[in-house]
Amino acid sequence: MTVFPFTCIIFLILISAVAATSAPSLQTLINPNDKDHTFINPKIAPKVFTNSKKFEGSSELVNLRYHMGPVLSPPINIYLIWYGKWAPTQMLLIKDFILSISTTNRRAAPPPSVADWWQTVTLYTDQTNANISRSVLIAGEYSDRKYTHGTHLTRLTIQDVIASSGKSAPFPVNHRNGVYLVLTSVDVTVEDFCRAVCGFHYFTFPSKVGYTLPYAWVGNSGKQCPEVCAYPFAVPGYMLGGGPGALTSPNGDVGVDGMISVIGHELAELSSNPLVNAWYAGEDPTAPTEIGDLCEGLYGSGGGGGYIGKVMKDGSGRTYNMNGRRGRKFLVQWIWSPVLKACAGPNAKD
Numbered sequence: 350m351t352v353f354p355f356t357c358i359i360f361l362i363l364i365s366a367v368a369a370t371s372a373p374s375l376q377t378l379i380n381p382n383d384k385d386h387t388f389i390n391p392k393i394a395p396k397v398f399t400n401s402k403k404f405e406g407s408s409e410l411v412n413l414r415y416h417m418g419p420v421l422s423p424p425i426n427i428y429l430i431w432y433g434k435w436a437p438t439q440m441l442l443i444k445d446f447i448l449s450i451s452t453t454n455r456r457a458a459p460p461p462s463v464a465d466w467w468q469t470v471t472l473y474t475d476q477t478n479a480n481i482s483r484s485v486l487i488a489g490e491y492s493d494r495k496y497t498h499g500t501h502l503t504r505l506t507i508q509d510v511i512a513s514s515g516k517s518a519p520f521p522v523n524h525r526n527g528v529y530l531v532l533t534s535v536d537v538t539v540e541d542f543c544r545a546v547c548g549f550h551y552f553t554f555p556s557k558v559g560y561t562l563p564y565a566w567v568g569n570s571g572k573q574c575p576e577v578c579a580y581p582f583a584v585p586g587y588m589l590g591g592g593p594g595a596l597t598s599p600n601g602d603v604g605v606d607g608m609i610s611v612i613g614h615e616l617a618e619l620s621s622n623p624l625v626n627a628w629y630a631g632e633d634p635t636a637p638t639e640i641g642d643l644c645e646g647l648y649g650s651g652g653g654g655g656y657i658g659k660v661m662k663d664g665s666g667r668t669y670n671m672n673g674r675r676g677r678k679f680l681v682q683w684i685w686s687p688v689l690k691a692c693a694g695p696n697a698k699d
Contacts, residue, residue: 460695550618
């Protein structure tokens with residue numbers, strides 16, 4: 350039986366070695382670029398893992414290696430497939446995040462920004478020393494509001510969604526530098542969704558689509574399992590009494606705000622391991638540990654062991670760790686840095 354490799358995004362994965370501080374839970378440290386927020390770290394863990402104050406997730410046991418495959422070094426053209434019914438506000442929010450990756454104008458997106466976060470991804474190279482591209486564009490969109498392949502999808506039928514979308518003009522099949530992002534609406538169930546994954550990436554089979562195309566899928570967990578795939582904007586019932594409690598999502602949509610972090614995770618891994626033969630840890634390419642997996646649950650300094658780390662809260666109580674275009678704020682997990690040999694993010698305080 351073929352086991353399809355995927356990126357498993359589950360709630361509260363423990364990092365083997367983390368950096369933790371004993372800072373108070375609320376500090377009035379003001380960012381000079383945004384004077385309307387404080388830094389928070391709900392119930393930060395004590396110094397039980399290490400005395401280090403930086404290099405979250407760092408460990409000599411991590412053996413991330415390059416396996417000679419391609420990375421996405423040309424400009425990355427993303428083709429969005431909206432499967433199911435989406436509100437225009439939800440679609441705009443997700444597109445603003447994706448377009449923020451290439452928004453390097455400091456006035457349009459002040460630091461810490463999504464573009465600053467993507468700089469860590471661009472540190473990865475292929476065998477010609479070509480870096481992953483900083484240019485990420487939305488090259489096309491297709492909406493399947495008729496649920497052409499039903500309201501329950503499997504890993505294979507997601508490829509059917511891509512194939513049928515590619516047959517609908519003017520949505521193209523770009524086999525040169527296109528990547529496909531399938532986003533399923535809140536009423537669509539997907540194989541292993543909520544139980545084992547919140548999203549995954551892989552590549553299409555020529556027998557299904559006609560070409561080998563890198564793609565990713567992410568689902569809206571707003572009604573199905575927000576406490577799993579939209580954490581920390583929703584938390585399981587057993588955590589309500591003694592845990593940090595749910596944080597307020599930055600854009601008022603728990604499901605979509607949770608999706609955005611998963612989308613960032615998958616795009617980072619899709620770019621660094623598009624054909625599952627480039628950057629990953631472990632010896633089994635059918636179950637790779639990739640640059641997002643190594644930083645599950647880490648959103649700021651001091652994070653690890655189930656604690657998200659030091660993030661920001663604005664005057665309205667919205668929690669975030671980076672800025673995007675058009676005044677957007679996002680909470681996106683950190684990515685493994687090949688330079689630091691640790692998890693890194695633009696809001697790091699060490």
